[in-house]
Amino acid sequence: MPLFPRFRFWTGLCCMSLAVGAMSPSVFADAGPLSIGGRAVEYTPRDGSNEYMGGVQARLRLPLFFGVEGSADYRRDTDGDTTTHQWPVQLSGLIFLPKIILVQPFLLAGAGWYNTTIHGPNGFDHTQNQYGPHAGAGVEVNLTSSVFLDATYRYVWLGKLHSENAQGTAQEIRDSGHMITAGINYRI
Secondary structure (H helix, E strand, C coil), rough: HEEEEEEHHHHHHHHHHHHHHHCCCCCCCCCEEEEEEEEEEEEEECCCCCEEEEEEEEECCCCCCCCEEEEEEEEEECCEEEEEEEEEEEEEEECCCCCEEEEEEEEHHHHEEEEEEEECHHHHHEEEEEEEEEEEEEEEEECCEEEEEEEEEEEECEEEEEEEEECCEEEEECCCEEEEEEEEEEEE
């Protein structure tokens, strides 16, 4: 997806979230500190194309302005004849900033474990595990006292993946990239 339509998509999603949140009568009430939910993910690695994926997340609000989030996703992307399947599991620390009307911004940083399987030409099939840090920011928008939408941006630093091209020559795929998520969560 070209950059401008992608920007319009994410901007439209954020505007709709704010509009729905503004119509909700109980946006200022808080439920329990634990929330769970599903999310859509767009990951754009340095080498390869961006693909949409999905996953789940759990978030725990801690005292003061701290929190933690655990997530597990599925990702698939292609680079020519090579297909990469990845199962990222991430743990992030959150620092919540002052609330702006309906929007709760936060900063995040953490690390992840990335189980990666690469299928390439000539029967190439290889599984690798990587660990890598990430950092970014996000927002929560309350819809009700128990339901909220969230969106995050994070940059993920990963090493190179080892693969093979159609001629059988070894190649390195740069897997670091930009990760954007949008989710709906339920507070318990």
